Amino acid sequence: QVMDQFLGLHETERQLSQVLGIEHCLIVSGNSDEQPKVLTEMGKLVNSTLQLLLPQGQSVVAVMGGTTMAKAAHELSTDLSKQRNLIFVPARGGIGESVDIQANAVCAEMAKQTGGKHRALYVPEQVSEKTYAPLLEEPSVQEVLKLIERSRGVLHSIGEAITMAERREMPVETIKMLKEKRAVGEAFGYFFNQQGEVVYKIPRIGLQIRDLLNIPCVLAVAGGASKAQAIQAYMHLAPKQTWLITDEGVANSILQGA
Ligand code: G3H
Numbered sequence: 001q002v003m004d005q006f007l008g009l010h011e012t013e014r015q016l017s018q019v020l021g022i023e024h025c026l027i028v029s030g031n032s033d034e035q036p037k038v039l040t041e042m043g044k045l046v047n048s049t050l051q052l053l054l055p056q057g058q059s060v061v062a063v064m065g066g067t068t069m070a071k072a073a074h075e076l077s078t079d080l081s082k083q084r085n086l087i088f089v090p091a092r093g094g095i096g097e098s099v100d101i102q103a104n105a106v107c108a109e110m111a112k113q114t115g116g117k118h119r120a121l122y123v124p125e126q127v128s129e130k131t132y133a134p135l136l137e138e139p140s141v142q143e144v145l146k147l148i149e150r151s152r153g154v155l156h157s158i159g160e161a162i163t164m165a166e167r168r169e170m171p172v173e174t175i176k177m178l179k180e181k182r183a184v185g186e187a188f189g190y191f192f193n194q195q196g197e198v199v200y201k202i203p204r205i206g207l208q209i210r211d212l213l214n215i216p217c218v219l220a221v222a223g224g225a226s227k228a229q230a231i232q233a234y235m236h237l238a239p240k241q242t243w244l245i246t247d248e249g250v251a252n253s254i255l256q257g258a
Contacts, residue, residue, distance in 0.1 A: 016244075016251050019258045020235040024243040031249025033224035038247050039068060042223055043075030045245050046155065050076070053217040053243070054153045056083040061217075062091035062148050062207050063110060064156035064188060065103040068221050072155070073109035086116030089147045091154060092189055092206035093123040093132075096168030119144050121206070129203055136205055148206050153217040158187045158234045160227060165191070174200070185230030187220070187237075194229065196236020212239045225249035228257075 009027055016025040026045050032038035054061070063069060080086060088110045090103030099105060104120040111118035121144045123135050135141060161183035165175045181199035183191040188209055189202035212218050220242050222231050228250045235244070 012248075012251055012255070015255060015258075016246075019254060020232065020244065022235060022238060022240055022242045022244060025251070026243065026245045027251045028223065028245075028247045030247055031223070031225050032247050033226050033249055038223055038249075039071045040075060042068070042221055042245050042247065043072035046072045046219060046221055047076050047080065049219055049243055049245065050080055050153065050155075050217065053219075054080070054084065055216060057085065058087075059084045059153060060087045060089060060147050060151040061110070061153040061155060062151040063088055063103055063107050063154075064091050065097045065101050065106055066157045066159065067101055068157040068223070069103075069106045069155060070101045070109070072221055073106050073113060076110050076113040078113075078115045081115045084116075086111070086114055087147060088116060088118040089144055089151065090119075090121040090206065091148060091151075091156065093121055093204040096170065096202075119147060123205070132204075141205075145205060149211075151207070151215060153219070154207065154212060154215050155219050155221065156187055158185055158220060158222040158227060158231050160184070160230045161186050161191050185227075185233040187234050190237070192233055192237060194233050196233050198237070209237055212242075215239075216241070218242045219245060221245045223247035223250055225253045228253035 013025045013027050028038055028041040030038040088107035090107055107118040161178055164186040165178055178191055182193045183199050184194050185192055189204055190198050191200040192198050218241055223246050231250055232254050
């Protein structure tokens with residue numbers, strides 16, 4: 001019976017990849033909306049998938065923030081460093097999260113867990129575009145931007161548009177606009193509708209979605225049935241080599257609608 005469940009899950013993974021138009025999906029049992037432990041299991045899969053896909057030698061990994069990434073960071077292991085010199089860098093400048101789940105904090109934790117290095121991108125959260133622009137000229141910022149350009153791996157999550165906009169305390173008018181334009185999801189600070197059309201982008205430096213095309217190891221990590229629509233929408237934008245690490249809550253919700 002265990003074998004049946006195993007094969008069943010593999011078949012579901014195959015179907016989900018097909019529906020989403022990407023090469024691989026990995027599904028953990030359960031629904032992380034209801035069982036936080038599921039996120040830990042997803043984190044373990046992040047570790048094993050990085051082991052499989054991340055090139056050896058010098059390997060820069062660009063990382064986004066959020067609660068999923070913060071949780072996944074704890075599951076990375078020193079095994080990843082055996083054939084690699086890992087450097088974790090924030091993928092984009094601040095997009096308005098609280099300190100403990102900012103990409104800088106996630107990178108520091110990933111470096112700690114793997115015995116690798118990390119760099120922080122010191123650009124403040126929640127500043128206006130005008131204040132932000134001159135900061136980009138700073139040599140320390142430029143150095144991290146160069147590392148981001150060289151990244152061989154990307155780790156990111158996907159969020160529900162309005163939930164993310166509210167959590168990051170975006171201006172009320174922006175949230176209103178996102179609702180009017182029917183934004184359903186958010187990733188990398190891009191907000192998009194159900195068709196995957198970008199309706200708004202937080203103007204920040206660092207990795208852009210189009211840059212993902214040339215990166216061999218791109219892992220999207222997102223679980224919980226509540227994120228199903230956002231994940232499905234993002235996959236219109238995602239490069240085909242993306243591996244989605246998700247849970248049954250998401251898979252069932254997407255496949256029932258397919
Ligand atoms: O871009 C998506 C968000 O970072 C997801 O945040 O992992 O806390 O749901 P979360």
